[in-house]
Amino acid sequence: MADDSHGLVATLAAAGSRILAPFAWLLGRLIEPLRTGDGPNKFRLSSVETHTTTIDGDTGWAYRPPAMLGCPECGAGILQSDPRDDIDCPSCSATFPPGEMTDLELRLLICPVCRARMEHGQRHPEAFDVPEWATCHNCQYHWEFKHFY
Incomplete structure (x- = not known):
């Protein structure tokens, strides 16, 4: 029984990660430009x-x-x-x-x-x-x- 429940939990976790993956990707794309790094500022603004x-x-x-x-x-x-x-x-x-x-x-x-x-x-x-x-x-x-x- 413990082996079946472990497999069910792993299956639900995998399904959840597939559902949340696009949101995690989008969140990463939104946050990335705001992170500071060692390089120059990458923002390009018009004069x-x-x-x-x-x-x-x-x-x-x-x-x-x-x-x-x-x-x-x-x-x-x-x-x-x-x-x-x-x-x-x-x-x-x-x-x-x-x-x-x-x-x-x-x-x-x-x-x-x-x-x-x-x-x-x-x-x-x-x-x-x-x-x-x-x-x-x-x-x-x-x-x-x-x-x-």
Whole structure:
């Protein structure tokens, strides 16, 4: 009789753990971001200047996302990872200074967080020849060109 009751208790305990397992998993997912550890803070919050509801963001030309530009010589794509980097074509070896970005075709901006294609645009096309904002719909990163009105 003792062996049967022990087996019944083990069966009930296993059934209970299967029922409670999803709740334990959910509780763990909710508590994990609040735990402190040895590493840096992992919370990603949008910059105050961007005034968005995005998860992460930056403001200013120095923090502009990587850009894919079109080479006017051969039509190849040129990746300019940083806005201060020279624009060097990998196909034909044409080189342009960073300031000539406005003279080249801007094909896309690449999200620095998840590497997805960003939606971008201009708010003042008659005043600026560069993108003034970019948003990643994949990870909710947002960038704003900082300027004074």
